[in-house]
Amino acid sequence: MTRFSRFLSMGVAVLLGASATADEFGDPRAGAKVYSQCKGCHQVGAGATHRIGPHLNDLFGRAAAGMEDFKYSKSFQRAGASGLEWHAETLNAFLENPRSYASGTRMSFRGLKDETDRRNVIAYLRDFSDDPANIPEADPTATPTNHDIDPAILALQGDPEYGEYLSSECTTCHQASGGDDGIPSIVYWPEEDFVLAMHAYKNKQRQHPVMQMMAGRLSNEEIAALAAYFKNLDN
Amino acid sequence: MTLNRRMFLGATAVASAALAAPMVLADGHGKPRVVVIGGGAGGATAARYIAKDSKGAVDVTLIEPTRTYYTCFFSNLYLGGFKQMSDLGHSYGGLAASGVNVVHDWAVGVDRDTKTVTLAGGAQIKYDKLILSPGIDFVDMSVPGWDITTQNAMPHAYKAGSQTELLKAQLMAMPEGGVFAMVAPPNPYRCPPGPYERISMVANYLKNNNPTAKIIVADPKPKFSKMALFQEGWANHYEGMVDWIGEDFGGGNVSVDASAMTVTIDGEETKVDVCNVIPAMKAGRIADIAGVTDGNWAPVNAANMSTNVDPDVYVLGDASQQGDMPKSGFSANSQAKVCANAVRGALTGSKVFPAKFSNTCWSLIAADDGVKVGATYEATPDKIAKVDGFISQTGESADVRKATYQESEGWYSGITADMLG
Numbered sequence: 187m188t189r190f191s192r193f194l195s196m197g198v199a200v201l202l203g204a205s206a207t208a209d210e211f212g213d214p215r216a217g218a219k220v221y222s223q224c225k226g227c228h229q230v231g232a233g234a235t236h237r238i239g240p241h242l243n244d245l246f247g248r249a250a251a252g253m254e255d256f257k258y259s260k261s262f263q264r265a266g267a268s269g270l271e272w273h274a275e276t277l278n279a280f281l282e283n284p285r286s287y288a289s290g291t292r293m294s295f296r297g298l299k300d301e302t303d304r305r306n307v308i309a310y311l312r313d314f315s316d317d318p319a320n321i322p323e324a325d326p327t328a329t330p331t332n333h334d335i336d337p338a339i340l341a342l343q344g345d346p347e348y349g350e351y352l353s354s355e356c357t358t359c360h361q362a363s364g365g366d367d368g369i370p371s372i373v374y375w376p377e378e379d380f381v382l383a384m385h386a387y388k389n390k391q392r393q394h395p396v397m398q399m400m401a402g403r404l405s406n407e408e409i410a411a412l413a414a415y416f417k418n419l420d421n
Numbered sequence: 422m423t424l425n426r427r428m429f430l431g432a433t434a435v436a437s438a439a440l441a442a443p444m445v446l447a448d449g450h451g452k453p454r455v456v457v458i459g460g461g462a463g464g465a466t467a468a469r470y471i472a473k474d475s476k477g478a479v480d481v482t483l484i485e486p487t488r489t490y491y492t493c494f495f496s497n498l499y500l501g502g503f504k505q506m507s508d509l510g511h512s513y514g515g516l517a518a519s520g521v522n523v524v525h526d527w528a529v530g531v532d533r534d535t536k537t538v539t540l541a542g543g544a545q546i547k548y549d550k551l552i553l554s555p556g557i558d559f560v561d562m563s564v565p566g567w568d569i570t571t572q573n574a575m576p577h578a579y580k581a582g583s584q585t586e587l588l589k590a591q592l593m594a595m596p597e598g599g600v601f602a603m604v605a606p607p608n609p610y611r612c613p614p615g616p617y618e619r620i621s622m623v624a625n626y627l628k629n630n631n632p633t634a635k636i637i638v639a640d641p642k643p644k645f646s647k648m649a650l651f652q653e654g655w656a657n658h659y660e661g662m663v664d665w666i667g668e669d670f671g672g673g674n675v676s677v678d679a680s681a682m683t684v685t686i687d688g689e690e691t692k693v694d695v696c697n698v699i700p701a702m703k704a705g706r707i708a709d710i711a712g713v714t715d716g717n718w719a720p721v722n723a724a725n726m727s728t729n730v731d732p733d734v735y736v737l738g739d740a741s742q743q744g745d746m747p748k749s750g751f752s753a754n755s756q757a758k759v760c761a762n763a764v765r766g767a768l769t770g771s772k773v774f775p776a777k778f779s780n781t782c783w784s785l786i787a788a789d790d791g792v793k794v795g796a797t798y799e800a801t802p803d804k805i806a807k808v809d810g811f812i813s814q815t816g817e818s819a820d821v822r823k824a825t826y827q828e829s830e831g832w833y834s835g836i837t838a839d840m841l842g
Contacts, residue, residue, distance in 0.1 A: 351774045354470065354758040358751060359828075359835040368831030370569075395797055395811040396781055396828075403777075403797055403808055 212302060214315025217310025219302045223295070246315035248272050250288075257374050259364060283355035286368070287352050294370035297327060335356050340378060341359050341389050342410035349415025352408055355400070362419065373419045452480045453768035454540050456548035456708055458528045460485030461493075463737030463753030464554030465516060465840040468762035472520040473842075475651060478769050482522040484538065486515065490841070491581040494750045497615065498785055500578075500589050502629070509581060515842030531711035533731050536722050550764045553713070554753065555612050555705025556580070560717065563701035563783055564604050571679035573594030575696040578619075579611060592744040594625060598633040599694035602684045605640040606676055606699045609718075611739045611748045613646035614794070616699055618784040621651065624659040625787055636683045637693075638665045639686045641673030646747075646792055647784060653815045654786030674708060704740035718742035723800035724776050726756050727761035744804025745796075752780045754836055759800075776800040783829030789819070791826030 208380040221230070227238035234241035240256040251258035251266035258266070265288055270276060280287045281304050283297040298304045353362075356372065364371045372380070387401035388409075401409070457468045460483055468483040475481075489510045496505040513523045524546075530539035533553065538546045547700030559577065561568055567575055578588040595601065601623055605616045620636060627634045644667070645651075655663045666672040671687025677698060683690050703717035712720045713728040719736040721728055721743050726735045737760060746752040759776040766773035781795030796810030813825065 245543065331810070346774060348774060351473075351758075351762055351772075352777070355755065355777060355779055355837075357839045358754055359781075359832045361835050361838050363838065365834060365838070366831070367834055368827035369835060396793070399795065399797055399809050399811055400779065 189276055212305030212307075212309040214306070214310040214313050216302075217306035217308070220298065220307040224296075224307070227293075230311065236376070237314050238379050242311055243314050244270050245277075246274075250276075259288070259290050259292045261288045274308050274312070278304050280326070281307070290364060290365070292364045292371040292373070294366050295373070330414060335382060339406050339410075340381055340383065341379075342406055344377075344407070344410030344412065344414030345413065346414045346418070349411035349413070352404070352412050353415050353419075356412070356416075359396075373416055375413070375416060377410075377413040377417050381409055384409045385411070432529040438617050452478060452482045453549045454482070454547060455550045455552065455764060455768070456546055457481065457483045457552040457554065458485075458538065458553035459556060459705065459738075460490055460513060460516075460523070460819060461554060461556055461716045461738065461753065462750035462836070462840055463739075463757045465490070465513075466754045466757035467552050467554065467735075467737060467761045467764075468521045469516055469519055469840065469842055470758055471765050472516075473767050474761065474771070475769055479765060480522070482524060483513070483516060483522065484526060484528045484540065484546075485522050486525060486527045487582075488512070488525055490586070492833075492837065493579070493581040493612065493615075496578070496581040496834075497619045497622045499585060500592065500619060500626045501785065502593065503622075503785065503788070506586060509649065511841050513841065514530060517723055519842045528707050529710070531707065531734075533711065536701055536733065548733075549768060550733050551711075552735045552737060553705075553708050553711060553719070553740065554757070554763070555707045555740050557702040557739045557748075560703050563607070564675060564698050566677040566738045567604075567698045567700060568681060571677075571698075574679040574682070575677060575698045577699055578697060579615075579699050579702075582612075588695070588697055592623060593630075595627075595631055595694045596629055596741060599631070599635075600691065600710045601627070601634060601697070602691070602693040603636070603697045604677065604684070604699060605638055605642065605645070605672075607641045607673070607701050609748060609774055610699070610702045612782070613747050613749075614651075614782055614784045616640075617645055617647065617651045618786075619697070620663055620665075621659075621786045623782070624655065624662050627662065628659055634662070636663045637684075637686075637691065638663065639672045639675040639684065640665060640667050641675075643668040646782070647792055647812065649815050650792045650813055651784075651786065654790060654792075658787040658790070666789045667700060688796070702739075706737070708736060708740045715742070723803070723805040726760040727763075735764065744798075744801075745807040746778060746780055746798055746805050747782065749780055749782055750836065751782065751832075752778070752839060776805075778805055781832070783825065783832065785826060785829070789823040789826050791822055791829055792817075792825075793829070803841050 204309045228242050229235060229237055230242040234243050236256045240253055249266045250270035251262040284291050284293045284295055286318045359369050360372045384401045387397040390398055439709055441683050455471055457464045464483060468481050471479055472481040489512060495504055495509055499506055499509060517523045520807050527541040528538050529541045536548050557808045576584045576588045578584045620638060624636060666686055674687045676685045677696060682693055684693050684696055708714050708719045711734060713730055713734055713736060717742050719728055721736050721741045723743060728734045728736055737756045739748040755778045763773055765771050778798035781793055783791055783793045785791050792813035794812040797808045798805045799808050
């Protein structure tokens with residue numbers, strides 16, 4: 187299987203005339219493991235939808251910020267407008283150090299320093315970019331994170347005005363502009379992801395002492411209010 | 422309720438948010454007026470949030486003498502060589518752009534009967550609500566031999582700016598194998614871990630540039646913030662360099678002689694090359710002038726930061742006496758948002774939500790060795806009371822410490838944007 191995929195990737199690279207040489211494609215099996223670092227925010231595979239980040243189906247050849255139904259950072263909107271497209275080469279550079287490549291990206295990820303990891307994950311993503319009708323179902327993509335939360339909590343409709351007030355406690359550290367250096371961006375998240383993340387801190391499933399403390403004293407309604415506010419925050 | 426009267430008076434011609442010098446207003450001005458004195462973490466945040474959230478319905482004037490604000494937080498990192506002075510400087514342009522009338526002058530008088538603030542330039546400004554966020558001043562003669570006239574020989578460097586640069590210059594000029602002394606302050610004071618982060622940063626500089634130099638600290642306290650973490654860090658990174666003399670060993674029995682450059686600790690006189698005196702502190706002077714202090718600080722109500730003596734005067738940050746929160750930029754920023762929500766509600770009828778407060782203080786011990794302590798707080802009838810807290814652990818991995826430092830840099834970007842737009 188591995189050999190076959192590699193062969194296929196090589197063939198595709200040649201067919202597309204991509205600037206990447208055959209050696210720049212890695213092992214998609216190994217790439218699936220590397221991808222586990224991405225899946226908290228990006229879905230890929232059948233049924234994948236936008237979450238915190240855009241879905242990554244049919245990524246190759248897509249213009250940066252190229253999907254109308256996802257709210258991209260201004261940085262990527264500019265990059266897309268000036269012609270940036272996703273290919274092995276551009277992905278390789280971006281994944282090595284996302285912020286140095288696109289300084290305003292909201293992708294809170296330090297990057298993949300290991301070149302083999304990058305080649306492998308690019309090969310993995312390449313497999314979801316062939317014929318969209320033929321996209322393989324892949325584990326564990328398109329599986330939402332932690333659904334131990336009572337559906338009644340997820341169904342709460344937050345009050346954005348209260349959320350705005352509560353958010354002022356977040357913006358001491360998390361920049362309202364979506365800027366991200368050392369502390370992740372939290373704007374434009376889908377409400378469900380936001381609520382799940384906050385409850386995971388509140389329940390001490392996610393490990394960060396500041397966030398455990400901050401989330402620990404928020405009621406279910408307050409978390410819903412924050413989610414409602416940050417979802418639409420525009421600057 | 423004042424709201425109706427103000428709405429009735431409606432559209433009196435008051436040029437709002439103009440950058441011009443403030444005008445003397447008659448009583449019947451158009452919009453409710455908030456005057457904020459002090460453009461630090463408390464005052465700038467309060468001004469920005471009231472202007473931003475009231476969307477022009479409240480006239481907000483910020484009085485701040487300096488044109489460039491240097492953050493006290495991270496100023497130790499400048500001493501340690503991790504930041505440039507220019508990294509710490511911020512303009513008030515963003516606040517002005519968000520509709521705050523920024524006036525660069527000193528506030529020299531407050532008349533609470535006529536609700537008027539007088540500026541050094543002679544102008545008088547009327548307010549409906551006055552927010553004081555003046556930071557700290559020093560208690561005269563709290564360290565015998567030191568007063569404000571000796572601050573150039575023995576800098577405090579506890580208000581960021583020229584004092585910080587002076588201390589750095591003195592540090593860099595130390596002779597090989599020289600002695601750096603610090604006189605640490607008694608509680609309560611601005612930034613509880615600050616003096617000890619400073620020791621770490623001075624040690625970091627000396628280790629790289631003057632490794633046989635010594636640091637002595639005379640401390641009137643038996644223990645201090647993040648003590649175990651700092652002592653572990655000093656042993657790991659700066660072995661044998663730091664001599665901390667706490668209360669038990671006479672660290673509180675200290676005097677200095679600025680002309681002889683000597684420090685006397687528990688009767689023993691030492692000649693030193695640099696002496697950083699951080700005296701006892703009190704609320705910034707304008708709080709005294711406004712008559713809202715009791716002793717060194719201004720007592721406030723936890724629910725909205727209003728003073729006990731005047732419901733239309735609020736005190737934020739270091740100058741306030743509020744209960745359990747440490748005096749820090751983070752605390753002042755947190756208190757400012759609660760206050761802004763309450764002030765806006767009182768003036769415009771907008772919804773007032775319950776007070777929530779929080780604080781986190783990061784400190785850098787050495788390159789990529791960051792630690793933090795933090796807590797959440799709530800308003801009780803008596804005070805701001807601690808709810809929950811955490812602190813970094815001794816023996817943490819290098820990865821955790823590095824992530825903590827990177828987090829502090831993220832926080833710096835976050836809070837300065839949150840304060841100043």
